[in-house]
Amino acid sequence: MGHKSDIKLIVDGKRTDGRELDQLREVEMKVDVVNRANGSAMVRFGNTVAVAAAYGPRELFPKFMQEPQSGILRVRYNMAPFSVDDRKSPGPDRRSTEISKVARLAIEPSLFLEDFPKATIDVFIEILQADGSTRVTGINAASLALADAGMPMRDLVAACSVGKIDGQLVADLNGLEDNFGETDMAIAMQPSKNKLTLMQMDGVLTKTEFDRLFKLATESCKKIYEMQKKVLKETYKRV
Amino acid sequence: MMEEKYALELIMKGKRVDGRKFDEFRPIEIIPNIIKNAEGSAQVRFGDTEVIAGVKMKTGTPFADTPNEGILIVNSEFTPLASPDFESGPPGEDAIELSRVVDRGIRESHMVDVEQLVLKPEEKVWAMFVDIHMINHQGNLIDAASIAAVTALHTTKIPKIELAKEGEKIDKILRGEYEKPLPAVHIPITITVGKVGNNLLVDPNLEEEKVLDAKLSIAVREDNTICALQKQGSKELELSDVDKMIELAIRKSAELRELVKEAIKEARKE
Numbered sequence: 001m002g003h004k005s006d007i008k009l010i011v012d013g014k015r016t017d018g019r020e021l022d023q024l025r026e027v028e029m030k031v032d033v034v035n036r037a038n039g040s041a042m043v044r045f046g047n048t049v050a051v052a053a054a055y056g057p058r059e060l061f062p063k064f065m066q067e068p069q070s071g072i073l074r075v076r077y078n079m080a081p082f083s084v085d086d087r088k089s090p091g092p093d094r095r096s097t098e099i100s101k102v103a104r105l106a107i108e109p110s111l112f113l114e115d116f117p118k119a120t121i122d123v124f125i126e127i128l129q130a131d132g133s134t135r136v137t138g139i140n141a142a143s144l145a146l147a148d149a150g151m152p153m154r155d156l157v158a159a160c161s162v163g164k165i166d167g168q169l170v171a172d173l174n175g176l177e178d179n180f181g182e183t184d185m186a187i188a189m190q191p192s193k194n195k196l197t198l199m200q201m202d203g204v205l206t207k208t209e210f211d212r213l214f215k216l217a218t219e220s221c222k223k224i225y226e227m228q229k230k231v232l233k234e235t236y237k238r239v
Numbered sequence: 240m241m242e243e244k245y246a247l248e249l250i251m252k253g254k255r256v257d258g259r260k261f262d263e264f265r266p267i268e269i270i271p272n273i274i275k276n277a278e279g280s281a282q283v284r285f286g287d288t289e290v291i292a293g294v295k296m297k298t299g300t301p302f303a304d305t306p307n308e309g310i311l312i313v314n315s316e317f318t319p320l321a322s323p324d325f326e327s328g329p330p331g332e333d334a335i336e337l338s339r340v341v342d343r344g345i346r347e348s349h350m351v352d353v354e355q356l357v358l359k360p361e362e363k364v365w366a367m368f369v370d371i372h373m374i375n376h377q378g379n380l381i382d383a384a385s386i387a388a389v390t391a392l393h394t395t396k397i398p399k400i401e402l403a404k405e406g407e408k409i410d411k412i413l414r415g416e417y418e419k420p421l422p423a424v425h426i427p428i429t430i431t432v433g434k435v436g437n438n439l440l441v442d443p444n445l446e447e448e449k450v451l452d453a454k455l456s457i458a459v460r461e462d463n464t465i466c467a468l469q470k471q472g473s474k475e476l477e478l479s480d481v482d483k484m485i486e487l488a489i490r491k492s493a494e495l496r497e498l499v500k501e502a503i504k505e506a507r508k509e
Binding site: 094095097098100101102105108109179185189190193194195196197198199200201202203204205206207210211214218 | 473
Protein backbone atom coordinates (compact mmCIF):
# COMPACT_ATOMS: atom_id res chain seq x y z
CA MET A 1 0.00 0.00 0.00
CA GLY A 2 1.33 3.37 -1.03
CA HIS A 3 4.71 2.23 -2.29
CA LYS A 4 6.45 4.86 -4.35
CA SER A 5 6.86 4.00 -7.98
CA ASP A 6 7.05 5.51 -11.40
CA ILE A 7 4.15 3.44 -12.65
CA LYS A 8 1.37 5.59 -14.01
CA LEU A 9 -1.86 3.96 -12.86
CA ILE A 10 -4.13 6.22 -14.90
CA VAL A 11 -3.36 7.32 -18.44
CA ASP A 12 -5.80 9.46 -20.42
CA GLY A 13 -8.57 8.72 -17.94
CA LYS A 14 -8.18 4.95 -18.30
CA ARG A 15 -6.65 2.47 -15.88
CA THR A 16 -3.83 0.02 -16.61
CA ASP A 17 -6.36 -2.63 -17.64
CA GLY A 18 -8.35 -0.23 -19.81
CA ARG A 19 -11.17 0.36 -17.32
CA GLU A 20 -13.04 3.56 -16.55
CA LEU A 21 -12.51 4.93 -13.05
CA ASP A 22 -15.77 3.54 -11.63
CA GLN A 23 -15.84 0.36 -13.69
CA LEU A 24 -15.71 -3.07 -12.06
CA ARG A 25 -13.61 -5.85 -13.57
CA GLU A 26 -15.24 -8.73 -15.40
CA VAL A 27 -17.29 -10.57 -12.79
CA GLU A 28 -18.20 -14.25 -12.76
CA MET A 29 -20.38 -15.83 -10.07
CA LYS A 30 -21.44 -19.48 -9.70
CA VAL A 31 -23.12 -21.34 -6.86
CA ASP A 32 -23.09 -25.01 -5.81
CA VAL A 33 -19.47 -25.56 -6.82
CA VAL A 34 -18.60 -27.77 -3.81
CA ASN A 35 -21.34 -30.37 -3.58
CA ARG A 36 -20.18 -31.78 -0.23
CA ALA A 37 -20.97 -28.50 1.44
CA ASN A 38 -24.44 -27.28 2.44
CA GLY A 39 -23.88 -24.30 0.16
CA SER A 40 -21.01 -22.93 -1.90
CA ALA A 41 -20.04 -20.36 -4.48
CA MET A 42 -17.19 -19.19 -6.68
CA VAL A 43 -16.73 -15.48 -7.38
CA ARG A 44 -14.23 -14.00 -9.80
CA PHE A 45 -13.38 -10.31 -10.22
CA GLY A 46 -10.91 -10.13 -13.10
CA ASN A 47 -8.02 -12.35 -12.00
CA THR A 48 -9.03 -12.57 -8.35
CA VAL A 49 -10.81 -15.86 -7.64
CA ALA A 50 -12.43 -16.92 -4.36
CA VAL A 51 -14.31 -20.09 -3.49
CA ALA A 52 -16.49 -20.23 -0.38
CA ALA A 53 -18.32 -23.13 1.25
CA ALA A 54 -20.82 -23.08 4.11
CA TYR A 55 -21.35 -25.99 6.45
CA GLY A 56 -24.19 -25.96 8.94
CA PRO A 57 -25.99 -25.32 11.02
CA ARG A 58 -24.19 -28.21 12.63
CA GLU A 59 -23.44 -29.24 16.15
CA LEU A 60 -20.59 -27.31 17.65
CA PHE A 61 -17.66 -29.05 19.29
CA PRO A 62 -15.97 -28.60 21.71
CA LYS A 63 -19.07 -28.18 23.82
CA PHE A 64 -17.69 -25.36 25.93
CA MET A 65 -17.84 -23.13 22.86
CA GLN A 66 -21.59 -23.62 22.48
CA GLU A 67 -23.82 -20.64 23.21
CA PRO A 68 -27.09 -21.68 24.92
CA GLN A 69 -29.15 -18.85 23.39
CA SER A 70 -27.69 -18.59 19.96
CA GLY A 71 -25.64 -20.26 17.26
CA ILE A 72 -22.22 -18.97 16.32
CA LEU A 73 -20.68 -18.12 12.99
CA ARG A 74 -17.10 -19.06 12.21
CA VAL A 75 -15.33 -17.76 9.14
CA ARG A 76 -11.91 -18.84 7.94
CA TYR A 77 -10.24 -16.80 5.19
CA ASN A 78 -7.20 -18.47 3.71
CA MET A 79 -4.94 -17.86 0.71
CA ALA A 80 -3.66 -20.82 -1.30
CA PRO A 81 0.15 -20.88 -1.51
CA PHE A 82 0.04 -20.61 -5.30
CA SER A 83 -2.46 -17.75 -5.34
CA VAL A 84 0.17 -14.99 -5.22
CA ASP A 85 3.42 -14.00 -6.97
CA ASP A 86 5.73 -14.94 -4.12
CA ARG A 87 4.54 -18.29 -2.71
CA LYS A 88 2.64 -17.81 0.49
CA SER A 89 3.43 -20.33 3.24
CA PRO A 90 0.37 -22.42 4.00
CA GLY A 91 -1.49 -21.80 7.20
CA PRO A 92 -2.96 -18.77 8.93
CA ASP A 93 -0.86 -15.67 9.31
CA ARG A 94 -1.70 -12.41 11.09
CA ARG A 95 -3.30 -10.89 8.01
CA SER A 96 -5.61 -13.88 7.40
CA THR A 97 -6.54 -13.94 11.07
CA GLU A 98 -7.62 -10.31 10.93
CA ILE A 99 -9.45 -10.80 7.64
CA SER A 100 -11.25 -13.87 9.02
CA LYS A 101 -12.46 -11.73 11.90
CA VAL A 102 -13.69 -8.80 9.83
CA ALA A 103 -15.28 -11.13 7.28
CA ARG A 104 -17.19 -12.86 10.07
CA LEU A 105 -18.44 -9.51 11.40
CA ALA A 106 -19.38 -8.48 7.86
CA ILE A 107 -21.69 -11.47 7.50
CA GLU A 108 -22.96 -12.08 11.04
CA PRO A 109 -25.57 -9.30 11.10
CA SER A 110 -27.35 -10.96 8.16
CA LEU A 111 -27.88 -14.29 9.89
CA PHE A 112 -30.55 -15.30 12.40
CA LEU A 113 -28.13 -17.01 14.76
CA GLU A 114 -30.69 -17.00 17.60
CA ASP A 115 -32.60 -19.64 15.61
CA PHE A 116 -29.78 -22.16 15.97
CA PRO A 117 -28.77 -22.31 19.67
CA LYS A 118 -25.68 -24.38 20.41
CA ALA A 119 -24.96 -24.84 16.69
CA THR A 120 -22.29 -23.42 14.44
CA ILE A 121 -22.32 -22.20 10.88
CA ASP A 122 -18.85 -22.58 9.38
CA VAL A 123 -17.86 -20.63 6.31
CA PHE A 124 -14.55 -21.32 4.60
CA ILE A 125 -13.12 -18.87 2.09
CA GLU A 126 -10.19 -19.93 -0.07
CA ILE A 127 -8.46 -17.44 -2.34
CA LEU A 128 -7.23 -19.40 -5.33
CA GLN A 129 -5.89 -16.46 -7.31
CA ALA A 130 -5.05 -13.06 -5.85
CA ASP A 131 -5.03 -9.88 -7.91
CA GLY A 132 -6.25 -7.29 -5.45
CA SER A 133 -9.45 -7.06 -3.39
CA THR A 134 -9.37 -10.64 -2.14
CA ARG A 135 -11.26 -10.08 1.09
CA VAL A 136 -14.27 -8.48 -0.56
CA THR A 137 -14.33 -11.13 -3.29
CA GLY A 138 -14.29 -13.73 -0.52
CA ILE A 139 -17.14 -12.05 1.33
CA ASN A 140 -19.22 -11.90 -1.85
CA ALA A 141 -18.63 -15.63 -2.31
CA ALA A 142 -19.41 -16.39 1.34
CA SER A 143 -22.71 -14.54 1.12
CA LEU A 144 -23.73 -16.53 -1.96
CA ALA A 145 -22.63 -19.78 -0.30
CA LEU A 146 -24.90 -19.09 2.68
CA ALA A 147 -27.81 -18.27 0.38
CA ASP A 148 -27.07 -21.42 -1.60
CA ALA A 149 -27.22 -23.37 1.67
CA GLY A 150 -30.74 -22.06 2.18
CA MET A 151 -29.75 -20.05 5.29
CA PRO A 152 -32.42 -17.51 6.18
CA MET A 153 -30.75 -14.13 5.78
CA ARG A 154 -31.80 -10.54 6.52
CA ASP A 155 -30.12 -9.57 3.26
CA LEU A 156 -27.26 -10.70 1.05
CA VAL A 157 -23.92 -9.10 1.83
CA ALA A 158 -22.27 -7.31 -1.08
CA ALA A 159 -18.68 -6.12 -0.74
CA CYS A 160 -16.26 -4.15 -2.86
CA SER A 161 -13.02 -2.22 -2.78
CA VAL A 162 -12.49 1.40 -3.76
CA GLY A 163 -9.42 3.58 -3.61
CA LYS A 164 -7.43 6.62 -4.63
CA ILE A 165 -4.84 6.01 -7.36
CA ASP A 166 -2.85 8.77 -9.04
CA GLY A 167 -5.10 11.19 -7.16
CA GLN A 168 -8.32 9.79 -8.68
CA LEU A 169 -11.07 7.80 -6.98
CA VAL A 170 -11.69 4.36 -8.48
CA ALA A 171 -13.73 1.22 -7.85
CA ASP A 172 -12.52 -2.42 -7.66
CA LEU A 173 -8.76 -2.26 -7.25
CA ASN A 174 -6.62 -4.82 -9.03
CA GLY A 175 -3.31 -5.97 -7.55
CA LEU A 176 -1.19 -3.23 -9.10
CA GLU A 177 -3.59 -0.49 -7.98
CA ASP A 178 -3.79 -1.98 -4.48
CA ASN A 179 -0.01 -2.02 -4.15
CA PHE A 180 0.89 1.31 -5.71
CA GLY A 181 -2.22 3.38 -5.04
CA GLU A 182 -2.42 6.04 -2.29
CA THR A 183 -5.50 4.71 -0.52
CA ASP A 184 -7.61 1.60 -0.44
CA MET A 185 -10.89 0.95 1.29
CA ALA A 186 -12.94 -2.24 1.59
CA ILE A 187 -16.62 -2.10 2.45
CA ALA A 188 -19.42 -4.62 2.84
CA MET A 189 -23.07 -3.80 3.19
CA GLN A 190 -26.62 -5.08 3.31
CA PRO A 191 -27.63 -3.15 0.21
CA SER A 192 -31.40 -3.23 0.50
CA LYS A 193 -31.18 -1.97 4.08
CA ASN A 194 -28.42 0.58 3.43
CA LYS A 195 -26.44 -0.80 6.33
CA LEU A 196 -22.68 -1.13 6.59
CA THR A 197 -21.15 -4.30 8.00
CA LEU A 198 -17.47 -3.89 7.11
CA MET A 199 -15.25 -0.91 6.57
CA GLN A 200 -11.49 -0.80 6.54
CA MET A 201 -9.38 1.92 5.03
CA ASP A 202 -5.74 2.75 4.86
CA GLY A 203 -4.00 5.60 3.09
CA VAL A 204 -4.56 9.32 3.43
CA LEU A 205 -7.90 10.97 2.62
CA THR A 206 -9.46 14.31 3.40
CA LYS A 207 -13.00 14.10 4.79
CA THR A 208 -14.32 15.36 1.43
CA GLU A 209 -12.43 12.65 -0.48
CA PHE A 210 -13.73 10.08 1.99
CA ASP A 211 -17.34 11.17 1.43
CA ARG A 212 -16.95 10.79 -2.35
CA LEU A 213 -15.15 7.47 -2.02
CA PHE A 214 -17.79 6.14 0.36
CA LYS A 215 -20.52 7.06 -2.12
CA LEU A 216 -18.62 5.28 -4.92
CA ALA A 217 -18.28 2.24 -2.67
CA THR A 218 -21.97 2.01 -1.80
CA GLU A 219 -22.94 2.43 -5.47
CA SER A 220 -20.51 -0.31 -6.49
CA CYS A 221 -21.85 -2.66 -3.79
CA LYS A 222 -25.33 -2.16 -5.17
CA LYS A 223 -24.14 -3.20 -8.66
CA ILE A 224 -22.59 -6.34 -7.15
CA TYR A 225 -25.80 -7.06 -5.23
CA GLU A 226 -27.75 -7.15 -8.49
CA MET A 227 -25.28 -9.71 -9.87
CA GLN A 228 -25.59 -11.85 -6.74
CA LYS A 229 -29.37 -11.86 -6.93
CA LYS A 230 -29.22 -12.72 -10.63
CA VAL A 231 -27.03 -15.80 -10.16
CA LEU A 232 -29.26 -17.09 -7.34
CA LYS A 233 -32.44 -16.56 -9.38
CA GLU A 234 -30.97 -18.33 -12.40
CA THR A 235 -29.78 -21.28 -10.33
CA TYR A 236 -33.12 -21.83 -8.66
CA LYS A 237 -35.05 -21.39 -11.89
CA ARG A 238 -33.39 -24.59 -13.09
CA VAL A 239 -34.48 -26.57 -10.02
CA MET B 240 -23.93 -8.58 33.62
CA MET B 241 -25.71 -6.23 36.03
CA GLU B 242 -23.10 -3.55 35.35
CA GLU B 243 -23.60 -3.97 31.63
CA LYS B 244 -27.38 -3.71 31.88
CA TYR B 245 -27.02 -0.60 34.02
CA ALA B 246 -24.53 0.97 31.61
CA LEU B 247 -26.93 0.32 28.73
CA GLU B 248 -29.95 1.75 30.55
CA LEU B 249 -28.03 4.90 31.42
CA ILE B 250 -26.77 5.38 27.88
CA MET B 251 -30.30 5.14 26.51
CA LYS B 252 -31.17 7.95 28.94
CA GLY B 253 -28.25 10.05 27.70
CA LYS B 254 -25.93 9.39 30.64
CA ARG B 255 -22.85 7.35 31.47
CA VAL B 256 -22.02 5.36 34.58
CA ASP B 257 -19.09 7.58 35.52
CA GLY B 258 -20.99 10.79 34.77
CA ARG B 259 -19.05 11.60 31.61
CA LYS B 260 -20.61 13.24 28.58
CA PHE B 261 -20.77 11.14 25.43
CA ASP B 262 -17.88 13.10 23.90
CA GLU B 263 -15.71 13.07 27.02
CA PHE B 264 -12.61 10.96 27.67
CA ARG B 265 -11.61 9.53 31.03
CA PRO B 266 -8.61 11.20 32.69
CA ILE B 267 -5.62 10.50 30.44
CA GLU B 268 -2.06 10.06 31.64
CA ILE B 269 0.88 9.73 29.25
CA ILE B 270 4.30 8.99 30.73
CA PRO B 271 7.16 8.61 28.24
CA ASN B 272 10.57 7.02 28.93
CA ILE B 273 9.06 4.65 31.48
CA ILE B 274 11.14 1.62 30.46
CA LYS B 275 14.88 2.22 30.82
CA ASN B 276 16.03 -0.64 28.61
CA ALA B 277 13.86 0.31 25.69
CA GLU B 278 14.96 2.82 23.06
CA GLY B 279 11.58 4.47 23.44
CA SER B 280 8.57 3.80 25.64
CA ALA B 281 5.35 5.20 27.03
CA GLN B 282 2.84 4.22 29.67
CA VAL B 283 -0.68 5.40 28.95
CA ARG B 284 -3.76 5.39 31.17
CA PHE B 285 -7.30 6.15 30.11
CA GLY B 286 -8.98 6.07 33.53
CA ASP B 287 -8.12 2.58 34.78
CA THR B 288 -7.17 1.16 31.39
CA GLU B 289 -3.40 0.91 31.28
CA VAL B 290 -1.01 -0.09 28.52
CA ILE B 291 2.75 0.19 28.04
CA ALA B 292 4.44 0.45 24.64
CA GLY B 293 8.15 -0.20 24.24
CA VAL B 294 10.27 0.40 21.16
CA LYS B 295 13.36 -1.69 20.50
CA MET B 296 15.60 -0.88 17.56
CA LYS B 297 17.34 -3.71 15.73
CA THR B 298 19.06 -3.96 12.40
CA GLY B 299 17.44 -5.88 9.60
CA THR B 300 17.27 -6.57 5.90
CA PRO B 301 14.84 -4.24 4.17
CA PHE B 302 11.77 -5.64 2.45
CA ALA B 303 12.29 -6.32 -1.24
CA ASP B 304 9.70 -3.80 -2.39
CA THR B 305 11.10 -1.01 -0.16
CA PRO B 306 14.85 -1.54 -0.23
CA ASN B 307 15.70 1.92 1.10
CA GLU B 308 13.25 2.23 3.92
CA GLY B 309 13.39 1.28 7.58
CA ILE B 310 11.00 -1.36 8.90
CA LEU B 311 8.09 -0.97 11.32
CA ILE B 312 6.72 -3.98 13.18
CA VAL B 313 3.89 -3.59 15.67
CA ASN B 314 2.92 -6.39 18.03
CA SER B 315 0.60 -6.45 20.99
CA GLU B 316 0.21 -8.81 23.90
CA PHE B 317 -3.14 -9.25 25.60
CA THR B 318 -1.28 -10.35 28.73
CA PRO B 319 -3.33 -12.63 31.00
CA LEU B 320 -2.66 -10.39 33.99
CA ALA B 321 -4.62 -7.59 32.35
CA SER B 322 -7.99 -9.33 32.32
CA PRO B 323 -9.62 -12.58 33.40
CA ASP B 324 -10.72 -12.96 29.77
CA PHE B 325 -7.17 -13.05 28.38
CA GLU B 326 -5.39 -16.38 28.11
CA SER B 327 -1.70 -17.02 27.72
CA GLY B 328 -0.52 -18.12 24.31
CA PRO B 329 0.06 -16.58 20.92
CA PRO B 330 -1.95 -13.47 20.02
CA GLY B 331 -5.62 -14.16 19.27
CA GLU B 332 -7.69 -12.36 16.65
CA ASP B 333 -8.35 -9.33 18.89
CA ALA B 334 -4.68 -8.81 19.71
CA ILE B 335 -3.77 -9.23 16.05
CA GLU B 336 -6.46 -6.79 14.97
CA LEU B 337 -5.31 -4.21 17.52
CA SER B 338 -1.69 -4.54 16.40
CA ARG B 339 -2.62 -4.15 12.75
CA VAL B 340 -4.96 -1.19 13.36
CA VAL B 341 -2.28 0.63 15.40
CA ASP B 342 0.30 -0.26 12.74
CA ARG B 343 -1.81 1.18 9.93
CA GLY B 344 -2.45 4.43 11.80
CA ILE B 345 1.29 4.93 12.13
CA ARG B 346 2.41 3.54 8.78
CA GLU B 347 -0.21 5.18 6.57
CA SER B 348 0.26 8.59 8.20
CA HIS B 349 3.94 8.43 7.21
CA MET B 350 4.69 9.37 10.81
CA VAL B 351 8.25 8.06 10.76
CA ASP B 352 10.62 9.20 8.02
CA VAL B 353 11.68 5.68 7.15
CA GLU B 354 14.06 6.77 4.41
CA GLN B 355 16.35 8.15 7.11
CA LEU B 356 16.68 4.70 8.69
CA VAL B 357 18.94 3.17 6.05
CA LEU B 358 22.33 1.91 7.29
CA LYS B 359 23.57 0.31 4.07
CA PRO B 360 21.45 1.04 0.97
CA GLU B 361 19.39 -1.97 -0.11
CA GLU B 362 21.17 -4.16 2.43
CA LYS B 363 20.67 -3.01 5.98
CA VAL B 364 18.14 -0.79 7.71
CA TRP B 365 16.91 -0.01 11.20
CA ALA B 366 13.86 -2.00 12.25
CA MET B 367 11.56 -0.42 14.83
CA PHE B 368 9.87 -3.10 16.93
CA VAL B 369 6.90 -1.58 18.74
CA ASP B 370 5.49 -3.92 21.35
CA ILE B 371 2.38 -2.95 23.25
CA HIS B 372 1.67 -4.72 26.53
CA MET B 373 -1.81 -4.51 28.01
CA ILE B 374 -1.52 -4.00 31.77
CA ASN B 375 -5.16 -3.41 32.81
CA HIS B 376 -8.14 -3.79 30.50
CA GLN B 377 -10.97 -1.45 31.39
CA GLY B 378 -12.02 -0.73 27.84
CA ASN B 379 -10.78 1.17 24.78
CA LEU B 380 -7.47 -0.62 24.41
CA ILE B 381 -7.02 0.49 20.79
CA ASP B 382 -6.99 4.22 21.51
CA ALA B 383 -4.71 3.82 24.53
CA ALA B 384 -2.38 1.51 22.61
CA SER B 385 -2.17 3.90 19.65
CA ILE B 386 -1.24 6.86 21.84
CA ALA B 387 1.31 4.74 23.67
CA ALA B 388 2.91 3.57 20.41
CA VAL B 389 2.96 7.05 18.88
CA THR B 390 4.42 8.64 22.02
CA ALA B 391 7.00 5.88 22.38
CA LEU B 392 8.17 6.32 18.78
CA HIS B 393 8.28 10.10 19.09
CA THR B 394 10.57 9.80 22.12
CA THR B 395 12.74 7.00 20.71
CA LYS B 396 16.46 7.59 20.43
CA ILE B 397 18.40 5.67 17.80
CA PRO B 398 21.37 3.95 19.45
CA LYS B 399 24.93 4.33 18.22
CA ILE B 400 26.01 1.44 16.05
CA GLU B 401 29.28 0.03 14.78
CA LEU B 402 28.44 -1.74 11.56
CA ALA B 403 30.11 -5.09 10.99
CA LYS B 404 33.26 -4.68 8.97
CA GLU B 405 34.30 -6.88 6.01
CA GLY B 406 34.27 -10.51 7.09
CA GLU B 407 32.42 -9.81 10.32
CA LYS B 408 28.82 -10.81 10.80
CA ILE B 409 27.59 -8.90 13.79
CA ASP B 410 26.77 -5.20 14.07
CA LYS B 411 27.52 -3.78 17.46
CA ILE B 412 24.62 -1.76 18.79
CA LEU B 413 25.85 0.46 21.61
CA ARG B 414 22.70 0.59 23.68
CA GLY B 415 22.80 3.44 26.15
CA GLU B 416 24.70 5.65 23.72
CA TYR B 417 22.55 7.57 21.32
CA GLU B 418 23.01 8.82 17.84
CA LYS B 419 19.91 10.94 17.34
CA PRO B 420 16.16 10.97 17.90
CA LEU B 421 13.98 8.83 15.66
CA PRO B 422 12.79 11.05 12.80
CA ALA B 423 9.08 11.22 13.58
CA VAL B 424 7.08 13.96 11.95
CA HIS B 425 3.31 13.52 12.11
CA ILE B 426 1.17 12.71 15.14
CA PRO B 427 -1.72 10.42 14.14
CA ILE B 428 -4.35 9.95 16.84
CA THR B 429 -6.82 7.06 16.79
CA ILE B 430 -10.28 7.71 18.21
CA THR B 431 -12.74 4.83 18.57
CA VAL B 432 -16.38 5.91 18.46
CA GLY B 433 -19.00 3.49 19.77
CA LYS B 434 -22.67 3.35 18.81
CA VAL B 435 -25.49 2.32 21.15
CA GLY B 436 -28.92 2.77 19.64
CA ASN B 437 -28.86 6.32 18.31
CA ASN B 438 -26.07 7.42 20.64
CA LEU B 439 -22.43 7.91 19.71
CA LEU B 440 -19.81 7.94 22.45
CA VAL B 441 -16.04 8.08 22.73
CA ASP B 442 -13.73 6.19 25.06
CA PRO B 443 -16.09 3.36 26.02
CA ASN B 444 -15.14 1.73 29.30
CA LEU B 445 -15.29 -2.05 29.80
CA GLU B 446 -19.03 -2.32 30.49
CA GLU B 447 -19.92 0.11 27.72
CA GLU B 448 -17.81 -1.83 25.22
CA LYS B 449 -19.84 -4.94 25.96
CA VAL B 450 -23.14 -3.25 25.15
CA LEU B 451 -22.04 -1.34 22.04
CA ASP B 452 -23.78 -2.21 18.79
CA ALA B 453 -20.73 -1.37 16.74
CA LYS B 454 -17.65 0.81 16.81
CA LEU B 455 -15.49 2.63 14.31
CA SER B 456 -11.82 3.41 14.92
CA ILE B 457 -10.58 6.42 12.99
CA ALA B 458 -6.93 7.48 12.77
CA VAL B 459 -6.56 11.22 12.16
CA ARG B 460 -3.40 13.15 11.30
CA GLU B 461 -2.76 16.68 12.49
CA ASP B 462 -3.92 18.08 9.12
CA ASN B 463 -7.29 16.38 9.74
CA THR B 464 -6.74 13.80 7.03
CA ILE B 465 -7.96 10.30 7.83
CA CYS B 466 -5.31 7.65 7.54
CA ALA B 467 -7.02 4.51 8.75
CA LEU B 468 -10.51 3.23 9.44
CA GLN B 469 -11.66 0.00 11.04
CA LYS B 470 -15.23 -0.93 11.78
CA GLN B 471 -15.66 -3.39 14.67
CA GLY B 472 -18.56 -4.93 16.52
CA SER B 473 -21.19 -7.41 15.51
CA LYS B 474 -23.98 -5.07 14.43
CA GLU B 475 -24.42 -2.89 11.38
CA LEU B 476 -23.85 0.84 11.04
CA GLU B 477 -26.23 3.10 9.21
CA LEU B 478 -24.51 4.90 6.35
CA SER B 479 -25.36 8.20 8.07
CA ASP B 480 -23.67 7.08 11.32
CA VAL B 481 -20.31 6.93 9.56
CA ASP B 482 -20.24 10.62 8.75
CA LYS B 483 -21.07 11.68 12.33
CA MET B 484 -18.54 9.26 13.79
CA ILE B 485 -15.75 10.57 11.61
CA GLU B 486 -16.58 14.21 12.40
CA LEU B 487 -16.55 13.39 16.13
CA ALA B 488 -13.21 11.61 15.82
CA ILE B 489 -11.61 14.51 13.92
CA ARG B 490 -12.79 16.93 16.62
CA LYS B 491 -11.57 14.83 19.57
CA SER B 492 -8.26 13.89 17.96
CA ALA B 493 -7.12 17.52 18.21
CA GLU B 494 -7.62 17.48 22.01
CA LEU B 495 -5.72 14.25 22.52
CA ARG B 496 -2.92 15.41 20.24
CA GLU B 497 -2.24 18.32 22.59
CA LEU B 498 -1.72 15.84 25.44
CA VAL B 499 0.69 13.77 23.34
CA LYS B 500 2.63 16.89 22.30
CA GLU B 501 2.91 17.93 25.97
CA ALA B 502 4.26 14.51 26.90
CA ILE B 503 6.80 14.54 24.06
CA LYS B 504 7.95 18.02 25.03
CA GLU B 505 8.45 16.98 28.66
CA ALA B 506 10.40 13.91 27.57
CA ARG B 507 12.75 15.94 25.38
CA LYS B 508 13.67 18.12 28.36
CA GLU B 509 15.29 15.13 30.07
